[in-house]
């Protein structure tokens with residue numbers, strides 16, 4: 186039976202968790218939390234596909250988020266990602282990240298799987314985060330995969346002095362083109378540590394996430410459009426295995442299948458209320 190819950194969250198009021206959702210939370214032990222860009226939206230980090238504010242409404246994903254785009258214009262791509270990496274460093278975890286970290290403190294088995302390339306779950310206190318799409322904070326060599334450590338709070342570019350690994354630069358408000366540093370091991374271009382379109386996910390990450398989804402009682406899907414494969418298969422796998430799936434999203438989703446619910450509102454409002462209610466059931 187489809188049980189939609191579409192109670193809107195009024196600004197500045199606690200979110201009312203629907204009785205059928207509370208019922209679904211009762212007795213749950215194994216939980217997968219699956220997050221997307223929406224969980225970080227209230228930290229000021231743009232999503233990808235929201236109309237007007239999403240990154241892909243302003244930037245071309247084929248030019249910026251593919252290996253071919255990087256080969257075509259490495260300075261454009263490196264500069265864009267350095268701008269985003271430093272912006273994330275200055276952002277703070279929001280109540281949604283903190284509520285998810287709190288969940289793991291009283292439920293026996295919580296697996297946190299994120300599509301996000303920021304580190305806000307970790308900074309909110311979640312100790313083990315499975316990053317399906319890599320991380321802005323771990324650039325590496327395009328050719329030999331050697332990690333290339335960077336300062337967290339400053340953008341870097343190729344140095345004029347060949348004895349140095351990089352030089353730090355000030356960013357302009359809208360970003361700027363920056364030649365990527367070169368790998369000290371092989372001389373290859375340093376690339377962002379994220380997963381671009383057409384690239385494989387980090388080894389073992391998808392398998393671990395699918396295994397957790399296939400053995401959970403409930404999957405909480407937070408702030409994702411669910412259009413990017415193979416990540417979108419994770420909630421599907423939980424549903425296939427008989428778990429309940431609860432979607433947290435301000436947009437009303439068109440759900441099909443049994444034991445699917447939605448809580449419509451910003452994650453930073455819905456999740457603290459949900460976790461409060463969960464602690465009491």
Ligand code: BJW
Pocket residue numbers: 220221222223224226227232233234235239250300301302318379380381382383384385386407408409410411412413414415433434435436450451452453
């Ligand atoms: C809120 C909120 C608030 C707002 N609170 N919520 C099958 C069919 C069709 C295509 C494919 C397929 N299989 C593979 C593909 C191709 C492709 C793909 O999926 N394309 C589709 C888009 C058409 N997939 C790939 O290429 C993947 N690789 C692959 O399949 O490789 C195969 C292979 C195997 C072996 C060897 C070699 C290759 C890789 C996908 C990589 C995705 N990368 C990106 C960019 C990362 C780097 C960067 O940051 O720049 O990852 S794309 C982008 O989308 C990013 C995200 O992680 C990902 C998902 O987006 P997300 O998180 O769902 O964000 P949005 O913006 O879409 O949604 C936000 C949601 O939040 C909305 O619903 C809002 O309403 C909501 N929201 N405010 C709660 N306050």
